[in-house]
Amino acid sequence: MKNYIVLLLLTVTLISCGPYQKALKSTDNELKLTVIDQLLEKEKYSKAVNLFDQIIPAYRGTEKAESLSIKYAKALYETGDFPNSSYQFERFVQSHPLSEDKEFAAYMAAKSHYEMSTLYSKSQLNTDRALAKLQDYINSYPDGVYTDEANILVSELRSKLDRKAYEIAKNYHHRSRFIAAIKSFENFIIQHPGSEYMDDAQYYLLESEYLYAIKSRDELVAGRMDIAIKYYNTFVSRFPTSEYRDDAEEIMEKINKYKSENNI
Known part of the structure; x- marks a missing residue:
């Protein structure tokens, strides 16, 4: 029993002193960058976001800002934090107009809004926003990498708005x-x-x-x-x-x- 307790404490200690916890407590931003890349490879996006939140301000305006910003926005999207991912992707487009990732960021900003669209029976404010953002992407990149997918999403959202309007009218009829x-x-x-x-x-x-x-x-x-x-x-x-x-x-x-x- 005593050996079991010792082993358990040792395991907890090792876990608490793992690379992520060490980076989280460290003031070494380069260490945090290394651990972030490791976490992204393992698809541990929530932990990566926690480290991003600590270091993003420190690298703003530096040569690493562009790559960090797009990684941060991707990680936010993967955690399901679509309001913040849309904001970060849009900010990326504005801050890095010559980046080769600009088209991707523009599309993902729109897709983040798409993910926030609710069931047809609820308010469709986010659906309207998503449609506008997707249409902006399509207009800006008519032959873009993501244009076909964007058109599919647009059709889906329009169908949702169609049903919303139809059900409202039908409800008047039935009443x-x-x-x-x-x-x-x-x-x-x-x-x-x-x-x-x-x-x-x-x-x-x-x-x-x-x-x-x-x-x-x-x-x-x-x-x-x-x-x-x-x-x-x-x-x-x-x-x-x-x-x-x-x-x-x-x-x-x-x-x-x-x-x-x-x-x-």
């Missing part, structure tokens, strides 16, 4: 707030022309207008039915094989029946 639903679906169709939810939006616009019409005062029904017919014609011409086609035809039959019974 029978037809005026808000109609306006939201109309805006969606204009603002999201390539969306995968386009036929859904076009159908629910038709249904919202129809339901709005039949709940209106008698003198307003006919005019709103006519608007619904226009939406029907647009829907069937654009999406003739849509899964909503039968539902749209059923609505049209009800409209025709109403107009026939009321001699409209």
